[in-house]
Amino acid sequence: MIGKLQCVVLDCHYPAGLAHFYAALLGGEVDRPDPRWSLDDEWSTVHLPGGEVLAFQRVEDYRPPMWPDPAHPQQLHLDVEVADLDEAERRAVELGAVPQTGDRGWRVCTDPAGHPFCLVLARQA
Template sequence: MIGTLQCVVLDCHYPAGLAHFYAALLGGEVDRPDPRWSLHEEWSTVHLPGGQVLGFQRVEDYRPPIWPDPAHPQQLHLDIEVEDISAVEQRVVELGAEVKDREAGWTVFVDPAGHPFCLIPRRAA
């Protein structure tokens, strides 16, 4: 092993806004003090309940991916397990996401900055 994953970072126009979106979607604490980085208007974080960290960095000329246009590739997406997609879809839209596609068993959304993510059903263990 060479290293460990510190956090997953998403580019965007407004880091604090996107951090609050993902905290509302996944739980967690926005901009918790952490010695690994400083917090400011160019950088925001969410410490998730499971210990993972999402980071959000401002990119001045940010251009969002366009689902499913390969000329504007998604580059990265998150799969988020939920108990019942239909039960949470409206809440996700109210948070600022947009439904882009419904596949067999999951739904593709884009967050307020245009990053795609999927809600997938939790499978029995």
């Protein structure tokens, strides 16, 4: 195991609105303070009753998916919390991931099929 799932991130135009939708649908608390990320107009979260977290990320030119049209694919990615970014990225690459970009707090990689995921540095509460 390299890390643990931190949250599932969905692209959208209005993060807070989508967070409130999913909180009404699934239960949970919108934008609960959490040291793992900041909350603003670009990012919103729902902490679900079972402990899972959904996150919503603003994308400027967001184009919604059109099920099942592959020309308008589904848009989400996984955030994987890790203790050491360099080691996690090295191990992910050994498994077939391709590094893309990032900074000191996270790294973006793609899985062998091209789906993006983020390795994010664990923060102490």
